[in-house]
Each structure stands twice: as structure tokens, then as C-alpha cells.
Amino acid sequence: MGLETARLRLDALQPADAPALFRYRSDPEVARYQGWQPGTLADADRFIGKQSATPVPGTWFQRAIRLHDGELIGDLGFCLSGDGLAEFGITVAPEHQGKGFAREAAQALLGELFGRLDVHRVHASVDPRNTPSMALMRSLGLRQEAHFRESLHHRGEWVDDAVFAVLAREWREIAAKSAAMPASR
Numbered sequence: 001m002g003l004e005t006a007r008l009r010l011d012a013l014q015p016a017d018a019p020a021l022f023r024y025r026s027d028p029e030v031a032r033y034q035g036w037q038p039g040t041l042a043d044a045d046r047f048i049g050k051q052s053a054t055p056v057p058g059t060w061f062q063r064a065i066r067l068h069d070g071e072l073i074g075d076l077g078f079c080l081s082g083d084g085l086a087e088f089g090i091t092v093a094p095e096h097q098g099k100g101f102a103r104e105a106a107q108a109l110l111g112e113l114f115g116r117l118d119v120h121r122v123h124a125s126v127d128p129r130n131t132p133s134m135a136l137m138r139s140l141g142l143r144q145e146a147h148f149r150e151s152l153h154h155r156g157e158w159v160d161d162a163v164f165a166v167l168a169r170e171w172r173e174i175a176a177k178s179a180a181m182p183a184s185r
């Protein structure tokens with residue numbers, strides 16, 4: 001899966017990406033609400049090395065988010081259920097946050113999931129204290145369907161879980177509306 005947007009390229013993580021991936025993924029602010037945090041550069045190397053070439057249902061498939069010049073500025077991942085469902089997550093390096101990159105990359109990913117990969121429903125699971133991520137999901141047009149109280153045990157504490165989702169037919173409406181609007185961002 002290789003995708004290109006106005007400012008970004010989404011493609012395979014390469015061994016040479018390990019230092020950049022390690023730098024932003026080990027940042028405590030970036031890792032705070034995430035399931036995976038590399039402790040060492042070797043962890044980042046292993047993470048990249050174990051990526052499959054194509055999505056395998058039931059496992060996370062991680063892609064690089066790059067500027068057109070190749071610089072790694074983040075990564076995103078999705079997990080296909082194998083029966084029409086998918087979950088996704090996204091990370092942008094701190095120095096590149098707040099510039100609309102997550103929104104641009106996630107829109108491309110959702111287009112691919114609902115298009116070529118023919119998924120019926122996509123969801124994301126967000127810690128409600130993660131303000132930027134909650135804002136991103138709303139900005140993408142995902143619907144908040146649940147707020148589970150202390151339903152996950154994460155890093156030694158029970159935490160809430162907000163579930164956001166969108167269906168294929170809803171995504172097509174969102175995409176059609178945004179294509180009809182003048183480019184404002």
C-alpha cells in the first residue's frame with residue numbers, strides 16, 4: 001500500500017527510519033496514550049523488521065507518514081478483522097503536529113480502507129484525556145459511539161476508552177461533501 005496526498009506519502013517503514021521512529025515514539029508525550037513505546041533503538045529496529053509486506057487480518061499493519069522529500073514525520077497503522085471491520089491509529093512527531101498532517105494522512109487511509117480494501121466499518125479507540133486525538137476523530141467526521149468507563153488496564157491504571165467509528169456509506173458522504181467544499185485548509 002503506497003498512497004500520496006497533497007503533502008504526504010504513506011509507504012513502508014524502512015530500516016533507515018529506525019532512529020527517527022525511535023526519537024518521536026519514545027517521547028513520553030507521544031507515548032502517553034499508546035500501546036507501544038520503544039525503550040531502545042533496537043526495539044524500533046525490530047518493530048520495523050517485523051512488518052509484513054501486505055496487511056494480514058488480525059495483525060497491525062504499520063505505514064510511514066513522510067513528507068514528499070522522504071522525511072519520516074509519523075506513522076499510522078490499521079488492523080483488519082478479515083470480515084469487513086478495521087481499527088486504525090496514528091502518530092505524528094511533535095515538531096510536525098498541529099499542521100493538519102494527521103488529518104490528511106488519516107483521510108487517505110480511510111479512503112483506501114473503504115475503497116480498495118472494501119472495508120464496511122472503521123473504528124478507533126481513544127483515551128478521552130487525549131485531547132488532540134479526540135479532536136482528530138471529530139475533525140475526520142467519525143462518530144463517537146461509546147465512552148467505556150475504566151475498561152482498559154494501561155500502564156498500571158484503569159483507563160476510559162472512547163470509541164469512534166464510521167461506516168463506508170457515511171465515509172462516501174463525508175468525502176463527497178468535502179470535495180464539494182472550497183479548499184479552506
Ligand SMILES: CC(C)(COP(=O)(O)OP(=O)(O)OC[C@H]1O[C@@H](n2cnc3c(N)ncnc32)[C@H](O)[C@@H]1OP(=O)(O)O)[C@@H](O)C(=O)NCCC(=O)NCCS
Pocket residue numbers: 029030031033034088089090091092093096097098099100101102103104124125126130131132133135136139
Ligand atoms: C493525535 C495526533 C496524531 C494529531 O496529529 P496532528 O497532526 O497534530 O493533527 P492535525 O494537525 O491533523 O489536527 C487534526 C484536528 O485535531 C485538532 N487538534 C490537533 N491537536 C489539538 C490539540 N492539542 N488540542 C485541540 N485540538 C487539536 C486540530 O485543530 C484539527 O481539527 P480541525 O481539522 O477541526 O482544525 C498527534 O497529536 C499525536 O501523534 N499524538 C500522540 C500519539 C497519539 O496519542 N495518537 C493517537 C492514537 S489513536
